[in-house]
Amino acid sequence: MQPFSEHSGRAAALRRANVDTDQIIPKQFLKRIERTGFGPSLFHDWRYRSDGTPNPDFELNRPEAAGATILIAGANFGCGSSREHAPWALADYGFRAIIAPSYADIFFGNCCQNGLLPVVLAPLQVEELFDRAAAAAGWYRLTVDLVHRRVRDGQGFDAGFEMDDYRREMLLQGLDEIGRTLLDESRIAAFERGRALAAEQVSA
Amino acid sequence: MSAPRTLFEKVWDSHVVGDAGAGGGCPAGPVLLYVDLHLVHEVTSPQAFEGLRLAGRRVRRPELTVATVDHNVSTGDRRLPIADRISALQVAALVRNAREFGVELFDLDSPDQGIVHVIGPELGLTRPGMTIVCGDSHTSTHGAFGALAFGIGTSEVEHVLATQCIVQSRPRTMEVRFSGLPAPGVTAKDLVLALIRRIGTAGATGHVIEYTGEAIRALSMEGRMTVCNMSIEAGARAGMIAPDAVTLAYLEGRMRAPAGAAWERARGAWAGLHTDPGAAFDATVHIDAAAVGPQVTWGTSPGMTAEITERVPSPADAPSDADRQSYQRALEYMDLRPGTPLEGLKVDRVFLGSCTNARIEDLRAAAEVARGRKVAGGVRAMVVPGSQRVKAQAEREGLDRIFTDAGFEWRNPGCSMCLGMNDDVLGPGERCASTSNRNFEGRQGKGGRTHLVSPVMAVAAAVEGRLVDVRAYMR
Ligand code: SF4
Numbered sequence: 001m002q003p004f005s006e007h008s009g010r011a012a013a014l015r016r017a018n019v020d021t022d023q024i025i026p027k028q029f030l031k032r033i034e035r036t037g038f039g040p041s042l043f044h045d046w047r048y049r050s051d052g053t054p055n056p057d058f059e060l061n062r063p064e065a066a067g068a069t070i071l072i073a074g075a076n077f078g079c080g081s082s083r084e085h086a087p088w089a090l091a092d093y094g095f096r097a098i099i100a101p102s103y104a105d106i107f108f109g110n111c112c113q114n115g116l117l118p119v120v121l122a123p124l125q126v127e128e129l130f131d132r133a134a135a136a137a138g139w140y141r142l143t144v145d146l147v148h149r150r151v152r153d154g155q156g157f158d159a160g161f162e163m164d165d166y167r168r169e170m171l172l173q174g175l176d177e178i179g180r181t182l183l184d185e186s187r188i189a190a191f192e193r194g195r196a197l198a199a200e201q202v203s204a
Numbered sequence: 205m206s207a208p209r210t211l212f213e214k215v216w217d218s219h220v221v222g223d224a225g226a227g228g229g230c231p232a233g234p235v236l237l238y239v240d241l242h243l244v245h246e247v248t249s250p251q252a253f254e255g256l257r258l259a260g261r262r263v264r265r266p267e268l269t270v271a272t273v274d275h276n277v278s279t280g281d282r283r284l285p286i287a288d289r290i291s292a293l294q295v296a297a298l299v300r301n302a303r304e305f306g307v308e309l310f311d312l313d314s315p316d317q318g319i320v321h322v323i324g325p326e327l328g329l330t331r332p333g334m335t336i337v338c339g340d341s342h343t344s345t346h347g348a349f350g351a352l353a354f355g356i357g358t359s360e361v362e363h364v365l366a367t368q369c370i371v372q373s374r375p376r377t378m379e380v381r382f383s384g385l386p387a388p389g390v391t392a393k394d395l396v397l398a399l400i401r402r403i404g405t406a407g408a409t410g411h412v413i414e415y416t417g418e419a420i421r422a423l424s425m426e427g428r429m430t431v432c433n434m435s436i437e438a439g440a441r442a443g444m445i446a447p448d449a450v451t452l453a454y455l456e457g458r459m460r461a462p463a464g465a466a467w468e469r470a471r472g473a474w475a476g477l478h479t480d481p482g483a484a485f486d487a488t489v490h491i492d493a494a495a496v497g498p499q500v501t502w503g504t505s506p507g508m509t510a511e512i513t514e515r516v517p518s519p520a521d522a523p524s525d526a527d528r529q530s531y532q533r534a535l536e537y538m539d540l541r542p543g544t545p546l547e548g549l550k551v552d553r554v555f556l557g558s559c560t561n562a563r564i565e566d567l568r569a570a571a572e573v574a575r576g577r578k579v580a581g582g583v584r585a586m587v588v589p590g591s592q593r594v595k596a597q598a599e600r601e602g603l604d605r606i607f608t609d610a611g612f613e614w615r616n617p618g619c620s621m622c623l624g625m626n627d628d629v630l631g632p633g634e635r636c637a638s639t640s641n642r643n644f645e646g647r648q649g650k651g652g653r654t655h656l657v658s659p660v661m662a663v664a665a666a667v668e669g670r671l672v673d674v675r676a677y678m679r
Contacts, residue, residue, distance in 0.1 A: 016533075017526045018405060018505050022644040027625045031276060031290040033250035033297050035358075045646045050632075074526060076406040079439065080644060081623075082341040083248065084357035105375075105409060105441050106341060106355055113359035164373065166224060166234055177359070178261070181367045184222065184236060188264075188369055191221045191238055 002115035003174030007096045008143040009069030013133040014059050019073060020080035021107065025089040038085055039092030064138045072129050073100040078107025087111045097144040099151060101126050112167050115174060119144060119151060119161050132157060146171060208480035211446050212377050212412045215352040215477070219335045224371040234373040240334040242364050243320045244271035244307065246298040247625070248339030252362035253301035264368045266306040270329060271298060273312055274319045276625040279588050279615035282312060291626070305365070316459075318591020318617045321345040321559035325429065326593055328458025332447040332474040337364055342559050342641065343442075344435040348428035349455070350447040350477045352412070355436065375441045376486035378411040379479075382419035384494030389675040391569070392427035393561060393639070393658035395419060395491070396434040397499035401509040403489060408440035411487065414479060415445050419493035425454040426565035433560045434641050437506040446478040498674055500546050501643045501656040503534035508643070510546060512661070512673045518542035537645055538653050539633070546671055551655070553636040554579075554666040555648070556612070557588030558622035561639035561659050564597050570659040571603040573667075573677055579611035580669030586613040586628070588620040612666070624649045637665035 029041040046058045054061045060068070071090070077100040078086060087110045090098070097117040111118040121129070132153060133140040143152045146168060152158045163171075170177060181188075209217070221236040249271070256262070263269060276291040278284075286292035295312070302309035310316045316323060321342050324330040330346045336353035337343060339361040346353035356370060364370055382395055400407070413435050420428065428445050435443030452471065455461045462470045497511040508531075510517065519531040519542070535542065540549075556562065556570055567589065579585045587607050589595035595617055598604055604614045621628040622640040630636050630652025639662050643654040655671060664674040 015529075017530055020505075020642075020644045022623075022642065022647050026646055026650070027623050030247050030625065031288075031294050033254070033294060035251045045650055076409070076439070079405055080341065080642060082339055082355040082357055084251075084339075084359060087357075102406060102409065104406070104439060106357060110357035110359065113357060164234070166371075177371065178255075178259070178363050178366045181224070181236060181363065181369060181371070185367075187222050188236070188238070188367060192368075195238075 001174045004115050004117050004171045005147050006145045010067055011070040011072055011133055011140045011142045012060055012065035012068035013130050014073045015130050017074035018076045018079055021078055021083050021086040022080055024086040030085055035088055038089035042089040042093045069094055069096045070142050071095050071098045075101040077103050079104040082106045084110045087114045087116050091116045121159055121161055125159050208483040210377050210479040210483045211414055211444055215333055221369055234371050236369045237372045239337050239364050239368055239370055241336045242269045243324055243338035245275055245320050246273045246294045247275040248358050249361055250297045251358050255362045256365060261366045263305045263365045269307045271302050271307050272310040272317055272320050272323055275619045277618040278626050279618050279620045279628055282616055315592050319559045319619055322590035328455055328461030332477050337370055341436045342433050345429050345433040345559055347432040347442050347444040349451055352442055354442040376411045378408055378413045378487040379485040380413050380415050380489045381417040382491050382493040383417045384492050385419055385422055386493045386496055389678040390496055390498055391658040392423055392430040394496055394499045396431045397509045398496045400438045400506050403438055405505050405507040406439040408438040411440050413440045413443045420445060424565055426563040430560055437641055447474050498661050500671055504537055504643055504645050508534055512547050514546055516540045516542055516544045547673055549671045551637045551665050552634040554585035554662050555621045555636055555638040556659055556662050557620050558640035560641045562590030564594050566659045567598050567603050570663045571606040573660050573663040574610040575606050577610055577667045579666045583666055583669050585666040586615055588615045589617050591617050621648050637662045
């Protein structure tokens, strides 16, 4: 996993609530058996017109969103299916962090597994970011700092966010979670032995 | 005496291996939770198996892992090769992975193939007190048996394959109590849609719901599965229902359920699986089931639900500014005008299927309404049983004849038009009464318009060619 400590980049605003994973990556693109290559299909049905040309009205197709690496979004982002293809597509497109008032649980976990930082800010703070991005009309930059757990725009916006120590460490170091859990193999084995023993005692 | 605990806490506590990361020098936080049953399907597993292969890892407990193909399979003639080349590759990848890693697979030729959340319970794999995970959000279905069951992402699938554990932070608990009994024609689907309308699609985020109350006790296992299935649509991590005599009667004698002395032992162990008197939930919601009518969604999120007797709401009715925009967008997408009665909306398609509502009891109830009636002209209606076993059982009971005589298509099991990964899709602008669980934009086909309803409401819509109140058929 790509480590995440601090990232600065252009922010794109997607001022919609309840954006579901079916929108982030529609099902016709779930047939791939790789983890990569999903970027061109990100937000497919919103992003392209039926003739395949880009839909100029879609937020990410506007000039001010070109090259964005941080996505500001509405509440309950990533609801719906458990498909990890959604964070794969966001990351493959170039996003490194998302800022929203809330996320669906499974999506939040999936982002952390892929070094795509899901930042939770208060609804009013996210509204302020939407307003600032709109006022910037063309170029809005943010810095997301996981080390100090803060989001800044260098123009007065500076807000802290929470991220539990476990996930923060995983992200900062870009750790392989399976490798880490396998270090606990003896505890897992002991747990399995304990349960087998308990089952025998019940049957005796 | 130990402190009173909820059902969730009992199952959780008995599966905690320890703090995650303790052995790896990581700060404590979430725990390592042991997984009793890992269900696998073709769409969310290929990258996980590939990850194992690249790292030279094996599946720790292949005997606790069961796979099937459901999401992208055709519901047409199974003797034909899969027409879509990429779908065929995905199915072939699962066959290869199952063989290489020693995982049992119910493949396309198996009499036990079906939607993963339908076959787990019907084979007796799903049992009270278990922890169950699957790379699929509707894993919450299995909570109907008093299991703790939740969906996970592909990286987590790989983690469970390799370690038989999952890293989880402890969720909060929510009790949803349905008191009273619903009227005839009002089903489990209507109860859960009414809940989602009440608390919203993020209303239970971070929580495990336990469903309680008279209306839940009165439900069959199929109905309980419908309720737990849609917990995820309320944002919940999982839904659970304490096991009782209904649960035991469903499980006894199933292919993989314990038998003989093992059954007696299991029964004893399950007897304690309920919330103790005095145990506290972090949140409680109370709904009077007797006051719930048949529900139908009007928008593009399962929370955008109303009773069939209501009218399409106006964005001005929305509870907040953000919701106003969502309402506006949803009405445009659905091509609906505020104030239009929901009853009477013309439908082009009807879909009876999915892990929410394609079990034998759903088909029986639906067939009861379809019996002797005809699908309206111009409506294409299909029934997709949840599994081969459901299909065979329905055929033994003659339900297939009732449906086909009425003009429904009778198809082979799979997810089908619940997510439209195969050929079963809505065309742009087509309006569909669907027994599935998600009415998201494009979910059933780009530009398709989904109205979520119960199986009996779906049949009534097929017969009338428009959304109607099925209670008129119940008298
Ligand atoms: S039937 Fe639908 S919701 Fe259920 S597992 Fe299949 S795609 Fe998912």
